[in-house]
Structures are given as structure tokens and as C-alpha cells.
Amino acid sequence: xxxxxxxxxxxxxxxxxxxxxxxxxxxxxxxxxxxxxxxxxxxxxxxxxxxxxxxxxxxxxxxxxxxxxxxxxxxxxxxxxxxxxxxxxxxxxxxxxxxxxxxxxxxxxxxxxxxxxxxxxxxxxxxxxxxxxxxxxxxxxxxxxxxxxxxxxxxxxxxxxxxxxxxxxxxxxxxxxxxxxxxxxxxxxxxxxxxxxxxxxxxxxxxxxxxxxxxxxxxxxxxxxxxxxxxxxxxxxxxxxxxxxxxxxxxxxxxxxxxxxxxxxxxxxx
Amino acid sequence: xxxxxxxxxxxxxxxxxxxxxxxxxxxxxxxxxxxxxxxxxxxxxxxxxxxxxxxxxxxxxxxxxxxxxxxxxxxxxxxxxxxxxxxxxxxxxxxxxxxxxxxxxxxxxxxxxxxxxxxxxxxxxxxxxxxxxxxxxxxxxxxxxxxxxxxxxxxxxxxxxxxxxxxxxxxxxxxxxxxxxxxxxxxxxxxxxxxxxxxxxxxxxxxxxxxxxxxxxxxxxxxxxxxxxxxxxxxxxxxxxxxxxxxxxxxxxxxxxxxxxxxxxxxxxx
Numbered sequence: 001x002x003x004x005x006x007x008x009x010x011x012x013x014x015x016x017x018x019x020x021x022x023x024x025x026x027x028x029x030x031x032x033x034x035x036x037x038x039x040x041x042x043x044x045x046x047x048x049x050x051x052x053x054x055x056x057x058x059x060x061x062x063x064x065x066x067x068x069x070x071x072x073x074x075x076x077x078x079x080x081x082x083x084x085x086x087x088x089x090x091x092x093x094x095x096x097x098x099x100x101x102x103x104x105x106x107x108x109x110x111x112x113x114x115x116x117x118x119x120x121x122x123x124x125x126x127x128x129x130x131x132x133x134x135x136x137x138x139x140x141x142x143x144x145x146x147x148x149x150x151x152x153x154x155x156x157x158x159x160x161x162x163x164x165x166x167x168x169x170x171x172x173x174x175x176x177x178x179x180x181x182x183x184x185x186x187x188x189x190x191x192x193x194x195x196x197x198x199x200x201x202x203x204x205x206x207x208x209x210x211x212x213x214x215x216x217x218x219x220x221x222x223x224x225x226x227x228x229x230x231x232x233x234x235x236x237x238x239x240x241x242x243x244x245x246x247x248x249x250x251x252x253x254x255x256x257x258x259x260x261x262x263x264x265x266x267x268x269x270x
Numbered sequence: 271x272x273x274x275x276x277x278x279x280x281x282x283x284x285x286x287x288x289x290x291x292x293x294x295x296x297x298x299x300x301x302x303x304x305x306x307x308x309x310x311x312x313x314x315x316x317x318x319x320x321x322x323x324x325x326x327x328x329x330x331x332x333x334x335x336x337x338x339x340x341x342x343x344x345x346x347x348x349x350x351x352x353x354x355x356x357x358x359x360x361x362x363x364x365x366x367x368x369x370x371x372x373x374x375x376x377x378x379x380x381x382x383x384x385x386x387x388x389x390x391x392x393x394x395x396x397x398x399x400x401x402x403x404x405x406x407x408x409x410x411x412x413x414x415x416x417x418x419x420x421x422x423x424x425x426x427x428x429x430x431x432x433x434x435x436x437x438x439x440x441x442x443x444x445x446x447x448x449x450x451x452x453x454x455x456x457x458x459x460x461x462x463x464x465x466x467x468x469x470x471x472x473x474x475x476x477x478x479x480x481x482x483x484x485x486x487x488x489x490x491x492x493x494x495x496x497x498x499x500x501x502x503x504x505x506x507x508x509x510x511x512x513x514x515x516x517x518x519x520x521x522x523x524x525x526x527x528x529x530x531x532x533x534x535x536x537x538x539x540x
Contacts, residue, residue, distance in 0.1 A: 130398045130433075137424070137433040153445050154407070163400075163407040163445045170444025175423050175437040 008199040009041035012211030015234020020158045023062040026256030042198040046185040048074040048123030048149025049096035074149035074185040079106035094136035095123030114139035123149040140176045150185025187219035222246045278469040279311035282481030285504020290428045293332040296526030312468040316455040318344040318393030318419025319366035344419035344455040349376035364406035365393030384409035393419040410446045420455025457489035492516045
């Protein structure tokens with residue numbers, strides 16, 4: 001496929017750059033190559049249980065150094081959304097500590113008790129307890145509306161498939177009978193716009209979305225006019241991709257193959 | 271209301287006999303009075319995270335001594351159901367340890383790993399961890415069908431409203447996209463039949479169901495031809511009861527009031 005019109009990369013993280021705490025083969029090299037060639041990119045992840053700071057540190061440990069504004073997480077986009085549309089309204093975060101860290105870094109007020117929250121923000125909670133489940137439950141029972149950072153069902157973990165945010169959402173929704181007011185994550189327009197804003201000046205048609213998820217990554221590109229490249233290092237097999245209703249523009253073994261292919265075309269253009 | 275035709279009591283536990291670790295006012299006295307007058311009764315609870323042994327010990331600490339066959343829990347009925355319909359099929363229990371204890375006491379085989387389970391049995395899990403959530407998730411991802419001991423949404427705890435089995439069910443169902451094959455708890459026919467079997471020889475119309483829940487307790491009685499008495503010591507207010515589509519035959523302040531009223535009529539008959 002021709003990549004001559006592409007000026008910027010929107011790159012998924014889990015299953016594309018790393019799995020768990022380990023960088024995927026070639027990923028570090030690929031990102032460094034983009035940096036060497038001064039090609040604009042942004043990491044765009046449905047992770048809502050990290051703050052950008054935590055994500056920056058995680059990438060740094062793997063040998064990838066990027067500024068925080070090159071990272072857009074669903075927690076980041078949730079914070080922007082609350083800032084813009086519900087200024088000053090107190091939230092109760094239900095998820096790992098990175099969510100609260102990201103909300104606080106955007107000056108979103110955190111409720112003292114769940115009963116006084118206007119919003120319950122749900123994300124992945126890998127250190128979930130029954131007590132915390134009850135606090136989230138009481139927020140909604142007392143009138144808080146539900147925002148989910150994303151609605152992904154699962155992700156591949158080191159010991160096997162792991163339950164993602166959908167599990168936390170299901171627990172609260174099924175027990176309260178309330179539904180989710182807003183879902184922030186990919187493939188939403190909010191995620192697409194925030195990623196483009198981080199690639200200042202680039203238009204959707206000048207960007208390629210790279211990721212391992214048909215629904216989140218390829219879906220995002222298809223819905224918002226970007227080129228799409230599926231990598232086979234995560235959730236999706238080539239067979240699943242070929243059976244999908246919206247074919248990705250490219251299927252690559254990994255991120256490195258895509259970047260090498262792009263750089264090659266760039267060099268050929270001279 | 272005339273209680274002359276009543277020969278046996280089917281008595282709910284949470285919100286009727288006790289709340290948390292404490293007996294409700296008058297409840298111990300009421301149960302003792304039934305025993306003194308030799309009136310058959312059975313405790314019938316949607317709790318699936320206890321075994322009968324644990325429940326017997328809990329009641330004993332409160333001063334109520336009953337044999338195990340006078341206790342029917344949703345974990346008990348789940349074990350009977352599996353014994354009868356799916357003999358020898360391995361299960362993965364997802365809930366507090368009482369569920370596994372009750373299943374084992376009925377010789378239900380417990381799978382070594384979630385991947386080899388034919389059934390995932392879900393009940394309340396007050397010591398839930400993310401790891402256990404993932405094990406349950408993997409059971410269903412690998413083909414296990416879902417049985418829930420019950421589908422209650424909440425119960426009143428000592429620190430406020432607590433999320434009940436519906437939370438655990440929602441987590442698994444929403445993350446896997448699978449639905450629940452069987453729900454065991456009240457107001458099911460299985461619970462009604464097991465309770466009647468424990469009151470050997472009594473017919474439905476000779477029994478009164480006493481409890482604090484309109485859906486579970488009053489619902490059970492209405493659906494299966496028993497008299498119904500709502501107590502106001504738990505989940506339901508008098509106003510809620512009066513607005514309910516299926517009015518209970520009696521509304522009592524507590525279990526003691528009902529038993530006193532019954533014994534009074536018994537004494538009048540001489």
C-alpha cells in the first residue's frame with residue numbers, strides 16, 4: 001500500500017508497543033526510527049487506569065522516551081470531557097490509582113464520599129476489592145451518573161486473558177439497573193480529535209492508526225477518515241482481520257514492519 | 271388475618287432473623303417459641319456464599335439451635351440441581367468459600383483449573399479479587415455455562431447498601447457476552463420445592479413464607495400457593511409493600527409479631 005500521503009502515526013500501546021511490562025519485539029526500534037526521522041506520532045490507548053505520567057515512566061523503562069503530550073489515554077480524554085462539559089462537578093473514581101491521578105492532574109474535583117459524587121468514572125481496576133465495588137455502587141445509588149473510560153471486554157495478560165473495564169461496568173450496571181451515560185474510549189470521536197490535536201496541524205487523512213484491535217483501532221480509523229494498519233502482535237489474528245466487515249488498509253506482523261515499510265517509501269521519494 | 275390453616279413456617283434469614291452478624295430484635299425469641307410449640311419451620315435464604323454448616327454456626331452464636339436440614343440456602347439448591355441434572359460435571363465456584371464448601375458437601379466435583387469446568391457457579395463474593403474475577407472469566411471463555419445461586423441486586427450491610435450477586439454476574443456476563451443459563455434463588459420453584467421437602471409432608475397451602483423482600487419472599491409465596499407475611503426489619507418499607515402489585519397477606523413489624531399472633535390464635539383454638 002502507498003503511504004506517501006501519510007504524515008503522522010497514531011499508535012496503540014497494549015498489544016502494539018508492549019504486552020504487560022514487556023516491549024514487543026522491534027517496537028522500541030520502530031518508535032526510535034520515527035523519532036530519528038522526525039515523524040510526528042502520538043500514543044493513543046484505551047487504558048484509563050494509567051495517568052500519562054505513569055505511562056511515560058513505563059515507556060521510559062522500556063527505552064522509549066516521549067513527552068507527556070505525545071500520550072493520550074482514555075483517562076486523559078475523560079478528564080478533558082469533564083473539564084469541558086461538567087466543570088466543577090465532583091467525581092468518584094472507580095479503578096486503579098492512575099485514573100484518579102490523571103483526573104487530579106486536570107483539576108477535576110474528587111468527591112470526599114461516594115454519596116456526594118455527580119459522576120462515577122469507571123475504568124479497569126486490577127486491585128479491585130468488594131469494599132471499593134460497594135463505594136462505587138453507593139455513588140450511583142445516590143444519583144451519580146456513569147462515565148466509562150472505555151468498554152473493552154478483555155486484554156491479553158501474562159497469565160492468560162484478563163477481564164477489562166466491561167467487567168467493572170457490568171458489575172455496577174447490573175446491580176444498580178442504571179446505564180452508562182458516556183463511554184470515552186476508542187473508537188470515539190473524542191479520542192480521534194484528541195489524538196489529532198496532539199499531532200498539531202495534521203488532518204485525519206494524513207494519519208495512519210496502528211493497533212491490534214479491529215473494533216477500537218481499525219474502527220477508529222475507519223470512522224474518522226484515517227488510514228488503518230492492523231498489527232498481529234495482540235488481540236487479533238490475520239483470519240479474524242480478513243473476516244472483518246471493515247478491512248484494515250494494511251495488515252503487518254508488527255509495528256516495526258509498518259514503520260520500516262513507511263521509511264523505505266520515504267527514502268525512495270528521496 | 272386467619273392463620274388457622276397454617277402448619278409450617280418458611281423463614282427468610284437476612285433482614286428477617288438477622289442483619290450482618292446480629293440477630294434482629296425478638297427474632298431469637300420468636301424462633302424459640304416455634305420450637306417450644308413444636309411448629310415445623312425451615313430457614314430459606316438466597317445466600318449462596320454460605321454453607322449450611324456455616325449458617326448453622328452463625329445462628330448458634332445468636333442463640334438459635336437448629337439441625338442442618340432446617341436450613342435451605344441457594345447454595346444448597348444449586349448443589350441439588352447439579353447433582354440431579356448434571357451428575358459428575360466439574361464446576362468452578364466464583365464466590366466466598368461457603369459456596370465451595372456446600373458444593374463439596376454434596377460431592378459436586380470442583381474443577382482443578384477454570385479451563386476444565388463445565389459450569390461456572392456464581393454467588394456473592396465479599397472477598398473478591400481481580401485475579402479471581404479473571405479465573406471465573408476464563409472458565410466461561412473456555413466454554414463453561416453460567417449458574418447463579420441468585421440474582422439479588424443488593425442487601426443492607428453494616429456500612430450501607432452492599433452490592434449482591436448481581437454485581438458478580440454483571441461483571442462476567444458483560445465481559446464475556448454470555449448469558450446466565452440458570453438462576454437458582456427465590457422466588458424459583460426449586461427453592462419452594464426444597465423448602466417444602468424439608469417440612470416433610472406439608473403442602474404449600476399449609477405454609478406461610480416470612481421475609482423482608484417483596485420479589486424474593488412474597489414473590490415465592492404468591493407463585494407457589496403459600497400464605498405470605500412481609501416483615502419490616504429489612505429491605506422493604508410499608509409504603510413499598512402497599513404499592514406492590516402482589517400484596518402480602520400480612521405485614522408485620524417483625525418476625526416476633528407474626529409468631530406471637532400465630533401462637534395466640536393457636537392458644538385460642540385450644
